[in-house]
């Protein structure tokens with residue numbers, strides 16, 4: 001790597017690879033590039049593990065157990081393998097990794113544009129310019145909160161917050177809260193706010209119902225053992241749809257609690273349909289609540305059937321794969337989601353009962369700095385399992401990017417191994433067509 005001072009406090013450099021972002025994905029790729037002896041730098045606009053430090057609510061814990069907190073050559077080494085990390089613990093884990101691998105991270109450097117050049121890419125930052133042959137986008141899947149356009153019609157007496165802006169209930173006035181979105185984030189926030197004594201209404205659209213434990217084991221252990229988390233993007237019929245599936249309704253707590261819509265109803269949360277629009281100060285909810293819940297119940301039932309079948313067919317593998325489970329453990333079933341007979345279809349936001357609308361409606365990557373023609377009509381990055389549709393350009397950490405586990409911490413290891421191999425070939429040969437199975 002060559003680095004020269006470039007004016008006051010500015011740098012300019014030439015390097016084989018620029019990795020954008022020092023979250024766990026960028027660091028895992030850095031480890032892989034070091035193993036392959038590929039010259040690289042990791043540019044990070046904040047600090048290492050920036051999004052875990054600054055973009056999550058206070059009480060959040062990982063919903064993946066500690067045994068799943070692992071990165072290439074590094075893993076959780078505490079005593080509580082089945083516990084769930086708090087945010088300070090995640091920050092320690094990721095910063096410990098950066099130290100352990102001696103990653104060449106430059107913090108406080110924001111990438112403002114990446115453009116193609118004759119021999120690779122030009123990376124402009126607020127601290128100077130880098131030239132490189134390859135760029136790895138590891139800037140995160142949660143850059144921008146998805147807020148529907150009709151949010152503009154929210155009456156001005158109602159405050160709105162995204163899940164990225166929410167920290168704890170002290171930010172809210174005493175009035176009711178409308179939480180929009182019933183995936184992991186929406187459920188956790190609805191639960192916390194209801195516990196704070198506020199009235200909560202939860203808008204429920206398509207969702208993935210999940211149990212925390214089944215037949216005595218954490219659900220993540222089952223998904224891992226059955227190979228579901230390892231499913232590859234190129235074996236899925238409709239990968240575009242699979243990538244849009246919301247996160248499962250899971251929470252990580254010391255008590256290993258299952259947090260589902262029934263638990264929220266018991267806590268006093270009112271369930272309504274998907275928020276479809278806001279007109280004349282009234283929120284309008286879709287009438288599909290019962291259908292969405294029936295579908296989620298059905299899919300959970302199918303998952304549990306799959307687990308039961310696997311248990312019946314694999315008694316020997318079970319004993320070795322899942323220490324401690326006796327195959328004779330009885331199967332459990334769950335109560336269907338309970339709903340009011342006629343959930344309300346509208347809610348008057350102007351009447352003053354609702355003080356806050358909390359958008360828990362998902363996120364999308366913030367790639368405004370990527371000035372290479374690699375986006376489709378809907379503004380989504382065109383990539384094939386992380387190999388972006390431009391030579392030498394790669395992405396990490398997106399939902400179901402290369403495997404079902406790609407967006408999770410433990411998903412980075414397999415993805416960076418595959419994409420690192422592809423990238424090394426690109427550097428050796430110049431251009432590698434984004435062949436589906438070229439890298440793994």
Ligand SMILES: Cc1cc2nc3c(=O)[nH]c(=O)nc-3n(C[C@H](O)[C@H](O)[C@H](O)COP(=O)(O)OP(=O)(O)OC[C@H]3O[C@@H](n4cnc5c(N)ncnc54)[C@H](O)[C@@H]3O)c2cc1C
Pocket residue numbers: 020021022023024025026043044045046047048049050051052056060061062063064109110111112138139140141142185369396397407408409410
């Ligand atoms: C609420 C929530 C809960 C989650 N819970 C879990 C969980 O329980 N288990 C699990 O495995 N995963 C979980 N995830 C998913 C995932 O592991 C995290 O989103 C993780 O932070 C993604 O890591 P990453 O390295 O891909 O991106 P990030 O951690 O977001 O890192 C990207 C980095 O890029 C930097 N960056 C962005 N733009 C630029 C730029 N232009 N120039 C320079 N730097 C830039 C950012 O500052 C950031 O540090 C959760 C995600 C969310 C949002």
